Amino acid sequence: MKLLIKNTTIVTVNDQDQVLEHADLAVSGKNIVGVGKAPLDFIPDRVIDGKGKLVMPGLINAHTHLSMTLMRNYADDLPFSDWLFKKIKPLEDHLLAEDVRFGAKLGIAEMIRGGTTCFHDMYFHMDEVASEVESSGIRACLTSALFDVSGNGEALLAQGCRLHKDWNGRSEGRITVQLGPHSPYLCSPEYLREILIEGRRLNCGIHIHVSETADELSESRRLHGCTPVQHLLNLELFSLPTLAAHAVHLEEEDFKLLSENGVSVSHNPGSNLKLANGFAPVEKMLKHSINVALGTDGAASNNNLNLFEEIHLAGLIHKAVNNSATALPAKTVIRMATINGAKALKLDQEVGSLETGKKADLIMLDIRQPHLVPCHDPLALLVYSAQASDVTTVMVDGNILMEDRQLQTLELSSILEQAAHQSIDLIERSQS
Amino acid sequence: MKLLIKNTTIVTVNDQDQVLEHADLAVSGKNIVGVGKAPLDFIPDRVIDGKGKLVMPGLINAHTHLSMTLMRNYADDLPFSDWLFKKIKPLEDHLLAEDVRFGAKLGIAEMIRGGTTCFHDMYFHMDEVASEVESSGIRACLTSALFDVSGNGEALLAQGCRLHKDWNGRSEGRITVQLGPHSPYLCSPEYLREILIEGRRLNCGIHIHVSETADELSESRRLHGCTPVQHLLNLELFSLPTLAAHAVHLEEEDFKLLSENGVSVSHNPGSNLKLANGFAPVEKMLKHSINVALGTDGAASNNNLNLFEEIHLAGLIHKAVNNSATALPAKTVIRMATINGAKALKLDQEVGSLETGKKADLIMLDIRQPHLVPCHDPLALLVYSAQASDVTTVMVDGNILMEDRQLQTLELSSILEQAAHQSIDLIERSQS
Numbered sequence: 001m002k003l004l005i006k007n008t009t010i011v012t013v014n015d016q017d018q019v020l021e022h023a024d025l026a027v028s029g030k031n032i033v034g035v036g037k038a039p040l041d042f043i044p045d046r047v048i049d050g051k052g053k054l055v056m057p058g059l060i061n062a063h064t065h066l067s068m069t070l071m072r073n074y075a076d077d078l079p080f081s082d083w084l085f086k087k088i089k090p091l092e093d094h095l096l097a098e099d100v101r102f103g104a105k106l107g108i109a110e111m112i113r114g115g116t117t118c119f120h121d122m123y124f125h126m127d128e129v130a131s132e133v134e135s136s137g138i139r140a141c142l143t144s145a146l147f148d149v150s151g152n153g154e155a156l157l158a159q160g161c162r163l164h165k166d167w168n169g170r171s172e173g174r175i176t177v178q179l180g181p182h183s184p185y186l187c188s189p190e191y192l193r194e195i196l197i198e199g200r201r202l203n204c205g206i207h208i209h210v211s212e213t214a215d216e217l218s219e220s221r222r223l224h225g226c227t228p229v230q231h232l233l234n235l236e237l238f239s240l241p242t243l244a245a246h247a248v249h250l251e252e253e254d255f256k257l258l259s260e261n262g263v264s265v266s267h268n269p270g271s272n273l274k275l276a277n278g279f280a281p282v283e284k285m286l287k288h289s290i291n292v293a294l295g296t297d298g299a300a301s302n303n304n305l306n307l308f309e310e311i312h313l314a315g316l317i318h319k320a321v322n323n324s325a326t327a328l329p330a331k332t333v334i335r336m337a338t339i340n341g342a343k344a345l346k347l348d349q350e351v352g353s354l355e356t357g358k359k360a361d362l363i364m365l366d367i368r369q370p371h372l373v374p375c376h377d378p379l380a381l382l383v384y385s386a387q388a389s390d391v392t393t394v395m396v397d398g399n400i401l402m403e404d405r406q407l408q409t410l411e412l413s414s415i416l417e418q419a420a421h422q423s424i425d426l427i428e429r430s431q432s
Numbered sequence: 433m434k435l436l437i438k439n440t441t442i443v444t445v446n447d448q449d450q451v452l453e454h455a456d457l458a459v460s461g462k463n464i465v466g467v468g469k470a471p472l473d474f475i476p477d478r479v480i481d482g483k484g485k486l487v488m489p490g491l492i493n494a495h496t497h498l499s500m501t502l503m504r505n506y507a508d509d510l511p512f513s514d515w516l517f518k519k520i521k522p523l524e525d526h527l528l529a530e531d532v533r534f535g536a537k538l539g540i541a542e543m544i545r546g547g548t549t550c551f552h553d554m555y556f557h558m559d560e561v562a563s564e565v566e567s568s569g570i571r572a573c574l575t576s577a578l579f580d581v582s583g584n585g586e587a588l589l590a591q592g593c594r595l596h597k598d599w600n601g602r603s604e605g606r607i608t609v610q611l612g613p614h615s616p617y618l619c620s621p622e623y624l625r626e627i628l629i630e631g632r633r634l635n636c637g638i639h640i641h642v643s644e645t646a647d648e649l650s651e652s653r654r655l656h657g658c659t660p661v662q663h664l665l666n667l668e669l670f671s672l673p674t675l676a677a678h679a680v681h682l683e684e685e686d687f688k689l690l691s692e693n694g695v696s697v698s699h700n701p702g703s704n705l706k707l708a709n710g711f712a713p714v715e716k717m718l719k720h721s722i723n724v725a726l727g728t729d730g731a732a733s734n735n736n737l738n739l740f741e742e743i744h745l746a747g748l749i750h751k752a753v754n755n756s757a758t759a760l761p762a763k764t765v766i767r768m769a770t771i772n773g774a775k776a777l778k779l780d781q782e783v784g785s786l787e788t789g790k791k792a793d794l795i796m797l798d799i800r801q802p803h804l805v806p807c808h809d810p811l812a813l814l815v816y817s818a819q820a821s822d823v824t825t826v827m828v829d830g831n832i833l834m835e836d837r838q839l840q841t842l843e844l845s846s847i848l849e850q851a852a853h854q855s856i857d858l859i860e861r862s863q864s
Contacts, residue, residue, distance in 0.1 A: 069805075070806065072805070072806060072808070072813075072817060073807060073808045073809045073812040073813045073816065073817060074806075074808040074809070076761075076762060076809060076812040077757065077758055077761035078757060078758065079756075079757050079758060080757060083757065106802055106805060107802075110802035110803045113801075113802055113803070114803070270748065272752065273748035273749055273751055273752040274747075274748055274751060274816065275751075275757055276751040276754070276755055276756050276759070277752070278752055278755070279752055299817075302816065303812065303813075303816040303817045304803040304816070304817045306803060306819075309744065312741065313745075313748070315706075316702065316705035316706055316745070317705055319705055319706060319707075319708040320704065320705040320708055320709070320710055320711055322708070323708055323710070324511075324708050325509065325510060325511050325512060325706065325707055325708040326509055326510065326511060329508075329509035330508060330509060368845075368848055369848075370538055370539075370541040370542035370844065370847070370848065371542045371545070371546070371736040371737070371738060371820075373501075373504070373538060373848045373851055373852050374502065374504055374505070374506075374851065374852045374855040374856070375505060375852075376504070376505045376855075376859075377505045377506070377508060380505040380508040380509070380735065381504075381505045381735075384505065384508065384706065384734065384735040384736070385504060385505060385731075385735045385736045387738075387819060387820065387821055388803075388821075389819055389821035412802065413800075415802070416800055416801075416802065416805045419805055419806065420805050420806045420807075423808075424806070427808075
């Protein structure tokens, strides 16, 4: 299929952050073959009128627990420990594969409707998630949550490695698999060493929660005599490509260590604020040239999977925190939600920007709407004015997953019904 | 017209914060005549199926400068003084009545589409805004911006009083008019005394910016030897019903003074964050029983008029600022966006909650959407998951202003075209 988007505004997120007006974009099969103009000999099978639209790279959600969509609006306005131990953990203790399946369907539907084309997931029963990624057409990097505090660390690690064997590179490369040690506080040093050995064997990356709460930092000091970042460095975990989720509570030395070791960070402002974990020092991370991506975390602490909201939050809160209206300008935040996410997932050679040769993972927004007029600055418009609901069209690997806000690969009404039913079932199961 | 909404979820925002499920709501003419059940003898002319919908009071935007929509995405990521003096003021120096008219049309269209049924405005050429309020069917409290630093304070005050004479109570009560001294720093003490005399004569309220920036606080100390709040109290301004916009930089004593004098505050988190003015101490205001409403400020510092975004921001940021996940729970934030706004505008006898006898100012949201399923807690859903685009139906004074997301009183495509054109015209005029 050869597709041409005509006469549109293109936010490329290339190295020059170019924004092209009255421009065309050509897609052939899975790939972008022209940005600005189509190749001379390009004869499209289909032409989409891009007037009044804006085209940008698909958003990349660098940290989520997809199937927690079933726990949306179930545990709110609670202290972190009550939220986790009294409400969320009792559900997770009773989690079945079918919960994960219906939660994943719902989450993928939500993400596509909000312009997300790729996500980095960590949860349980991940074969179910992989299977839904395969059939829905979205792109994902998947990890099975690993921890050894409950005594079944070996079995979980074996599962995580098996997930890699079964799914890494599947769906014509749309699915990649990494290892997902939950956190330094749920994984013993010995266990993290085992994960490191497996990670080296599989030649894969690591997705881990790091320094999310103030308690985690002080406990790490008490137990290991150093910060979580330093602890993981000492264990040589950063010798594998690592994505650290949260990184809210960092000490001076940590910035240098994350930067030197090429560790990416997923900044998850909605979750950090809602759980009162604080403001991640993103402005300082960026000054240290740390690659900072954006994530939603799970829908139980957000309570949605809307990256446009995270873009908005990231664009606003760091200005107030740093007492500087020039902190995290629009251009920077858009990079965080796109190319930085691709880097964090080690997919930046394939996606994250609109450039010839890359995969056609892109979204179109309808910018002829009252909250988007006038449009003097497309980047500011995306960060400060736009909404997830402005996304009309979503494409992954050259396939259209949503058009005119209609999902093309998923049947929305049955997904909503099944998820609502499954959520009640999960809660009742946990209480019986 | 007698209208019945059947079998729906009703967030009443009454004194008990009742949420009713499978409930009906009856409207007769301008008024709500039944919440939960219709009156026994009620025979509706029209029935709306409320299944899968949520009904709540229309949102009240307690502080905006509506026609600044024309300056949307025109001046971003700039320090406050550059933003104001290099970009915004040059436009305002060239502002014509037609700019205000087209900006108001655009802003009203945006607000209705986002579930706002009433707003509190302060700007120039306010007859234009009043006229657009009248024809669109929305509700508003209007003030003409008053200041005497430029030497034409008397003329502005005469205009502001004339606006009151011409428009207060018009459109069957949908329009009220107050006086709008811009701020303690743009109004001399003598001028504020004159405004107070006129306000007493007209028996109207006051809308004023107070303690928005750290500079304002330190300048007030230098010039008047006290905080802006204390300065206004000394001038007896609070003897009139007063709405203080922003109130970001308060000192210990100010909380008590605002509370004792019944001053309402419009909290405008999006603007405060974007201009790096800081985090208003809302949790502490609420502890002092200050009535805190929500506002967007103008679209030049936001960059939209989306109260669902302000609800979301208010629900999140104060948890992190106060290091407490229980700060500003969902229930509180919904009150801020509805009944507290009505109190701030002295309209709480008429609107702000869904109760028998009140005006039918209400909105319906479609909650059968992937980001709103499951719905274990309608209040949390509204604050943490919902979007402005979920609003399907908007009613003011019993009249439907939007249905199935289609505006009923405004012609959207011409408004968008005119506003875009007028915005470019304004910029060119300011540069010539």
